[in-house]
Amino acid sequence: MNTRKLPWWVHLCAWGALALLFLPLLFVAAESFNANRLGQSWGGFTLQWYTRLAQNGMILLGTWNTVFVATVSTLLSTLLGTLLAIGLHRTPWSKRARQAIQSAIELPVVTPDILIAVTLVGAYGVLRHFSSLFEPGLVTLVIGHACFQISFVTLVVLSRLATIGHEQMEAARDLYATTASAWIRVILPQLFTAIAAGALLAFTLSLDDFIISFFVSGPRSQTLPLLIYASLRRGISPEIHALSTLIVTLTMVGILGAALYVNARNKEGALAHMVRRGIVAMGILLFAGLAFLVVFGRSFQPAVSSEGRRVVTVLMYSEYIDPDMIPEFTARTGYPVQLELYEAQEEMIGKLQASGTGQYDVIVASDVVIPQMVNLGLLQPVDSNRIPNRTNVSPRFRNPIFDPNNRFSWPYLWGTTGVLYRDSNRIPDSLSWADLFEPVRVRGPFVMLDESRTMLSIGLNALRLDPNAKRPADIRAAAEVLIRAKHGALCLGFDGSASGRDKVLAGQVRSAIVFNGEAMAAIGEDSSLQYSIPKEGSSIWVDVMTISATAPNLAGAHAFINYILDAQAGAKLANYIQYGSPNQAAMPFITPEDLKNPVIYPDSSIMARLEFLSEAGSAARLFDEAWTTVKSR
Amino acid sequence: MIELHEGKVTTRGRMLRTGTLLSAPGILLLSLFLFLPMVGLCVMAFASRGSYGSVEWSFSLENLWRLLGFGLFGWTADTFLILVRSAVLAVGTTAICVLLSFPLAFWVASKTKSSRNLLMALIMVPSCTNLVIRTYSWMLVLSSQMPPAWLARNLGLVGPEQGLYPGSLAVFLGMASSMLPFAALPIYTAVERMDWSLVEAARDLYASSWSTFRNAIFPQVQTAVVAAVILTLVPSLGMFVVSDLLGGARHMLIGNLIQQQFGSASDWPFGAMAGIFLVATSLLSLAAFQRWGGGLLPAGKEGRQ
Numbered sequence: 001m002n003t004r005k006l007p008w009w010v011h012l013c014a015w016g017a018l019a020l021l022f023l024p025l026l027f028v029a030a031e032s033f034n035a036n037r038l039g040q041s042w043g044g045f046t047l048q049w050y051t052r053l054a055q056n057g058m059i060l061l062g063t064w065n066t067v068f069v070a071t072v073s074t075l076l077s078t079l080l081g082t083l084l085a086i087g088l089h090r091t092p093w094s095k096r097a098r099q100a101i102q103s104a105i106e107l108p109v110v111t112p113d114i115l116i117a118v119t120l121v122g123a124y125g126v127l128r129h130f131s132s133l134f135e136p137g138l139v140t141l142v143i144g145h146a147c148f149q150i151s152f153v154t155l156v157v158l159s160r161l162a163t164i165g166h167e168q169m170e171a172a173r174d175l176y177a178t179t180a181s182a183w184i185r186v187i188l189p190q191l192f193t194a195i196a197a198g199a200l201l202a203f204t205l206s207l208d209d210f211i212i213s214f215f216v217s218g219p220r221s222q223t224l225p226l227l228i229y230a231s232l233r234r235g236i237s238p239e240i241h242a243l244s245t246l247i248v249t250l251t252m253v254g255i256l257g258a259a260l261y262v263n264a265r266n267k268e269g270a271l272a273h274m275v276r277r278g279i280v281a282m283g284i285l286l287f288a289g290l291a292f293l294v295v296f297g298r299s300f301q302p303a304v305s306s307e308g309r310r311v312v313t314v315l316m317y318s319e320y321i322d323p324d325m326i327p328e329f330t331a332r333t334g335y336p337v338q339l340e341l342y343e344a345q346e347e348m349i350g351k352l353q354a355s356g357t358g359q360y361d362v363i364v365a366s367d368v369v370i371p372q373m374v375n376l377g378l379l380q381p382v383d384s385n386r387i388p389n390r391t392n393v394s395p396r397f398r399n400p401i402f403d404p405n406n407r408f409s410w411p412y413l414w415g416t417t418g419v420l421y422r423d424s425n426r427i428p429d430s431l432s433w434a435d436l437f438e439p440v441r442v443r444g445p446f447v448m449l450d451e452s453r454t455m456l457s458i459g460l461n462a463l464r465l466d467p468n469a470k471r472p473a474d475i476r477a478a479a480e481v482l483i484r485a486k487h488g489a490l491c492l493g494f495d496g497s498a499s500g501r502d503k504v505l506a507g508q509v510r511s512a513i514v515f516n517g518e519a520m521a522a523i524g525e526d527s528s529l530q531y532s533i534p535k536e537g538s539s540i541w542v543d544v545m546t547i548s549a550t551a552p553n554l555a556g557a558h559a560f561i562n563y564i565l566d567a568q569a570g571a572k573l574a575n576y577i578q579y580g581s582p583n584q585a586a587m588p589f590i591t592p593e594d595l596k597n598p599v600i601y602p603d604s605s606i607m608a609r610l611e612f613l614s615e616a617g618s619a620a621r622l623f624d625e626a627w628t629t630v631k632s633r
Numbered sequence: 634m635i636e637l638h639e640g641k642v643t644t645r646g647r648m649l650r651t652g653t654l655l656s657a658p659g660i661l662l663l664s665l666f667l668f669l670p671m672v673g674l675c676v677m678a679f680a681s682r683g684s685y686g687s688v689e690w691s692f693s694l695e696n697l698w699r700l701l702g703f704g705l706f707g708w709t710a711d712t713f714l715i716l717v718r719s720a721v722l723a724v725g726t727t728a729i730c731v732l733l734s735f736p737l738a739f740w741v742a743s744k745t746k747s748s749r750n751l752l753m754a755l756i757m758v759p760s761c762t763n764l765v766i767r768t769y770s771w772m773l774v775l776s777s778q779m780p781p782a783w784l785a786r787n788l789g790l791v792g793p794e795q796g797l798y799p800g801s802l803a804v805f806l807g808m809a810s811s812m813l814p815f816a817a818l819p820i821y822t823a824v825e826r827m828d829w830s831l832v833e834a835a836r837d838l839y840a841s842s843w844s845t846f847r848n849a850i851f852p853q854v855q856t857a858v859v860a861a862v863i864l865t866l867v868p869s870l871g872m873f874v875v876s877d878l879l880g881g882a883r884h885m886l887i888g889n890l891i892q893q894q895f896g897s898a899s900d901w902p903f904g905a906m907a908g909i910f911l912v913a914t915s916l917l918s919l920a921a922f923q924r925w926g927g928g929l930l931p932a933g934k935e936g937r938q
Contacts, residue, residue: 006743007842013736017817020733020810021759027770028762084659091652092645102923103916104660108667109863110915112871112888114895115908119670147666150659152864156819159860163823163853193825197753197818201864204760204814211892228763236769244762251761259751346897349686372899375685450882452897476706486883493799493881508776508796618684624898625704625711631885632711632718 025248032241041506049242056239058339059227063243066224069138069213070206073145078199080146081153082191086183088154089161105158108151117215120144121354124216136218136355144216145206152205153198160194161187215351218359219313219340230318230341234518235498237319309334312556315342315548316364322576329563335556345369352378357548361557364412367402367542368453371615379408379546386558389565392585397542402615409544410561411582413574416540416602416610417454418533420504420519421446421511426530433462433534436511437481439488444510447503448485450494452627454539455482457613458513461537467611470619479626483633494631504529516599520578523599531599533606540610542582678906686899696906712890719887723870726808730816730865731858733809738821753821760814768878771807772798775879799881807875812868816861823857859923867915887911 032050036043053059088101108116120140127134134140164187172182210225217226224243231237261280318341326337342348345365349372352360357378365373373379384390387410397411419431423443435441436448437459449455457467459478469475485491492509500512501522514522519531545564547557563569571589574581580600581590594600602610616623678696683689702708741752759767775781777796785791797803827850835849851858873888885893891911894904 006739010736010740013733014740017733017737017813018756020806021756021813023774024767024770024810025759025762027773028766031770031773080659080662084656087652087655087657087659091649091656099920103920104663104668106863106867106916106919107671107912108663110867110870110919111667111671111912112891112908114892114904115671115674115912116667118895118901118905119667119674122670122673123666143662143666147663150663154659155860155863156822159819159856160822160826162856163826190826193822197822200754200757201815201818204757207761208764225763225765228765232765236766240763240766244766247761248758251758252755255751255754255758259747259754263747344896346899347895350895350899350901353686372685376687447881450877452893472705493883495882506776620684620686620898621682621900622705624893624900625706627897628711628715628885628890628893629706629709631883631889632714 025244028241029245029248031238032245034238037238049238050246053239053242053246058222059224059239059243062222062224062227063247065138065141065221066207069141069145069221069223070203073142073149073206074199074203076142077146077149077202078153078195081150081198081202082157082195084150085154085157085161089158105151105154108148109155111148113148113209113211116144116148117212118354120147120212121215124355136216136221136359138221140216140218141213141221141223144212145209148209148212149202149205152201153195156198156201157191157194160191164190214342214347215354219315219338222340227318227341230343232496233317233343233498234319235502235521309336310553310556311336311338312361312553312560313338313340313359314362314364314560315340315348315360316362317341317543318343320364320543320577322572325569325572325576328569329560332563333556333559335553335559337560349373349376349378352376352548356550358550358552360548361551361553362560363546363548364543365546367400367544368613368615370402370409370544370546371617373546374403374408378549380549380551381407382410382547382561383558386555387562387565389562389567389585392565392567392570392583394582394584397582400542401612403544409546410565412543412545412564413577413579414540414542414582415579416516416533417449417458417513417538418516418519418531419511420501420514420522420529420531422504422507422529423510424528424530429532429535431532431534433458433536435534436513437462437485437488439484439490442488442490445490445492446509446511447492447495447500447513448482449500449513450496453613453616453623455494455513455630456623456626457539461534461539464536467537467539468614470616470622472622475619475622475626479630482630486630486633517577517579519599520597533602533609535609537609537611539613540607541612674905675909677902678909680902682900682902686901688901696903699903700906700910715885715887715890718884719870722804722808722876722886723866725805726812726869727816727862727866729805729809730812731820731861733813734816734820734861735824737813737817738824741821742824742827749825753818756814756817759810764811764874765878767811768807768875771803771810771879775803775806798879799883801880803879804876807879808869808872811875812865815864815868819857819860819864820854823854827853862922863919867919870915871911 033045033047034043035046035048084105088105093101111119120143124134124136124140168186168190169182172186173179177185208225209223210229213223213226214229217223228236228240231240312335314337316339321339326339330336340360342351346369348363348365349369352363352373353376357363363373363379370379384406390406390410393406393411397414399405400409400411403409419436421431435443436446449458456475456478459481460467460469460474462481463474463477465474465478469478486493492503495503495512497514497518500509500514501518503509504512504514505522505526514531516531519529523529523531545561547554547561551557564573565583567583567585568589570581570583570586574583574586575591575594578594578600581587587595598606677688679692679694681689681691681693681695700712702710702712704711737756741749741756744752773779775797779796782791782796785797786795791797831849831853832845835845840848871888871891873886873892876882876884876886877889887907891904891907894900894907898904
């Protein structure tokens with residue numbers, strides 16, 4: 001490399017690029033020591049997230065799965081990708097064939113992840129008839145990741161091969177090297193940086209992959225990105241920040257250690273010797289860290305068979321159960337529990353449709369999707385004789401419209417959608433949707449909820465139309481309301497419920513559309529906030545427990561549903577999540593303040609404004625097109 | 634076409650055979666899990682949605698018309714707007730990343746050998762943290778209480794009390810931050826191996842900085858730029874997490890549209906149609922781009938080895 005000084009702006013740009021890469025990491029590290037759980041302001045220094053991380057079996061197992069899948073798939077794809085690049089490079093292609101092959105290699109890069117996920121699921125579906133290896137799990141994850149990684153490796157290696165050119169090969173040959181030895185001794189060493197670069201790219205792609213992993217993973221092979229996306233629903237836990245900081249620190253220590261080691265090896269003397277020893281020690285520490293992950297991750301994974309009882313696998317939202325309840329259930333019934341988490345239930349349904357329901361026993365989902373799940377054959381009837389606690393359910397939640405006679409479902413928790421805002425002068429009852437949607441009446445920045453069906457029904461509410469209207473003209477009018485609201489100068493866009501709550505807490509917005517559970521958490525943090533159901537009305541929802549059509553553990557599934565409907569357990573659940581309990585018998589055990597709180601249990605005048613949303617059915621496409629219009633104008 | 638070597642004849646046929654043998658495992662894996670099912674997906678694109686989100690195998694051109702804007706509410710410009718926004722974001726991100734990668738690569742290449750490898754490895758470190766986590770921390774970095782927003786307020790770039798997010802600046806920063814390593818790696822691998830004697834020669838001939846770059850440096854890194862563009866442009870075309878989080882989810886991108894069909898809309902056939910449309914456009918534009926920038930496979934040297 002020439003030693004001429006680089007111009008000043010090159011240094012500036014390089015440091016700018018480094019800042020772009022590392023600035024977010026510094027903030028992640030700061031958050032991991034922040035005592036304020038919701039993380040929007042500094043609440044003092046703490047190490048509690050690190051200690052909690054060490055006890056969180058799900059995250060540790062997820063980390064282990066992620067590292068395992070990334071490592072194995074990177075090795076596989078680097079090997080195959082490099083061979084592919086060399087093979088393609090040495091083959092004398094015709095012009096046409098070259099174009100076709102190049103496109104074929106680029107195909108996995110240009111294909112959106114979701115399509116790769118769908119093609120993989122299709123292929124696994126066929127192959128599953130021949131081998132159980134293709135049941136969702138670590139193997140399907142490794143193959144799935146390798147499929148898109150190969151292309152990245154091949155592209156990087158090919159671009160390097162193209163610059164090496166054929167002259168070196170000819171020179172080697174002139175010196176009587178065989179083709180193979182010319183490749184190994186002349187070309188491969190020059191390819192090393194490119195292969196390493198390709199492998200690094202592949203590795204990081206695998207670490208970050210969410211969509212493909214979501215579709216091809218099973219309950220025991222959840223990776224970290226799946227847990228992180230699932231946690232978006234209720235707010236990212238600082239434990240994830242602690243973990244990210246640990247991973248970055250360990251990686252940096254590893255890289256610096258390797259660099260120092262290489263340097264020290266080239267020098268002589270006692271100092272170098274000491275440095276070398278130190279680095280070896282660091283390497284051992286790193287390894288021990290990984291081993292810790294493995295051991296802890298494993299030990300937190302419920303055994304497939306303890307006391308001869310099989311695991312009950314439950315599919316639900318993140319942080320949607322008191323963690324103490326799982327060991328309690330196991331102690332009472334003998335069934336260990338395996339949780340799998342999801343963020344958006346429609347995607348969860350897509351996954352069940354594509355990969356089958358055979359790995360799940362209990363599925364917790366909202367009222368609005370139950371008819372769809374029943375019609376798609378994803379659920380089986382619940383045997384009410386095996387649910388003695390069914391009598392605890394409040395009459396209001398028995399025999400619901402979406403599931404006559406509770407054939408397929410029993411209620412879990414219920415809640416409402418409303419507005420969280422900062423305004424101490426306002427009487428909660430006086431809030432109108434127009435205070436958000438009519439730009440002239442808006443008094444401060446706000447965010448809307450990023451959920452198509454809920455928002456369109458709110459648009460209908462604002463127009464005082466039936467929130468379950470399915471007429472194109474009505475839906476269109478609701479979309480217009482939202483478009484006008486979106487173009488207001490104070491609208492900061494759409495957001496998830498948890499993230500909207502965080503913005504209100506941080507003072508970035510004055511109001512946000514959220515679920516009442518998030519509102520409770522926010523008001524607990526800052527009592528000057530209020531939650532209300534606008535006077536035009538809004539939606540009420542109930543999450544229910546169902547049993548998968550091909551549940552492997554039917555007895556366990558019924559035992560789980562029965563346990564949740566128990567008076568004490570139902571109260572424990574409601575006290576932890578702070579949503580409404582549909583369990584009448586649980587009322588005496590629920591925290592009295594919660595029971596009196598209108599945010600959780602609205603009085604009858606507010607209840608009259610709330611309506612359940614019905615399944616969209618054939619109007620689904622109308623809702624989808626209207627939402628696309630809202631989001632594209 | 635024919636070379637004599639150690640008494641053996643290296644023919645086109647022999648090379649074709651070893652070439653095929655080496656590439657077979659990779660091609661096989663891709664065919665089995667991607668190419669073949671992709672054919673099924675193309676068929677699905679012409680099927681229709683059953684009323685509960687199942688796939689009805691009755692074929693029509695309905696999804697294609699819908700993609701062209703003819704929906705249940707009559708013709709709308711929705712798809713067009715979505716495509717234009719996605720293209721602007723992807724091209725902008727790619728431009729920023731490639732332009733930043735050059736100074737970064739030269740800066741790294743000017744260091745000693747051991748610190749070079751160290752620096753390149755460090756550039757990949759942020760990617761060990763999940764994209765969502767990094768994007769969330771950009772929200773914090775750009776929020777109204779932090780120094781960048783304070784600076785922008787004092788320069789009069791944003792109004793009082795306002796942060797730098799949500800907005801397009803935030804989206805581009807977040808996108809560039811997450812895609813930069815994908816452009817920096819291939820460009821660095823080329824810069825590191827560059828033949829500097831050509832640069833010296835150009836300087837000796839009193840070439841200006843620009844013409845040195847244009848004639849002595851760029852041709853040596855051109856294929857790497859092609860690789861960098863592919864690795865950044867294409868993934869950023871399908872990406873929507875960053876724009877949703879940092880742009881306030883105000884505008885839908887093509888990635889959202891496709892994802893939504895496999896999620897809340899449960900309309901897999903339309904999702905397949907939109908996805909295949911994206912794949913086809915990307916492949917065609919890449920082919921056109923490579924016609925200009927040079928392909929990755931050796932061109933015009935058939936049979937030479």
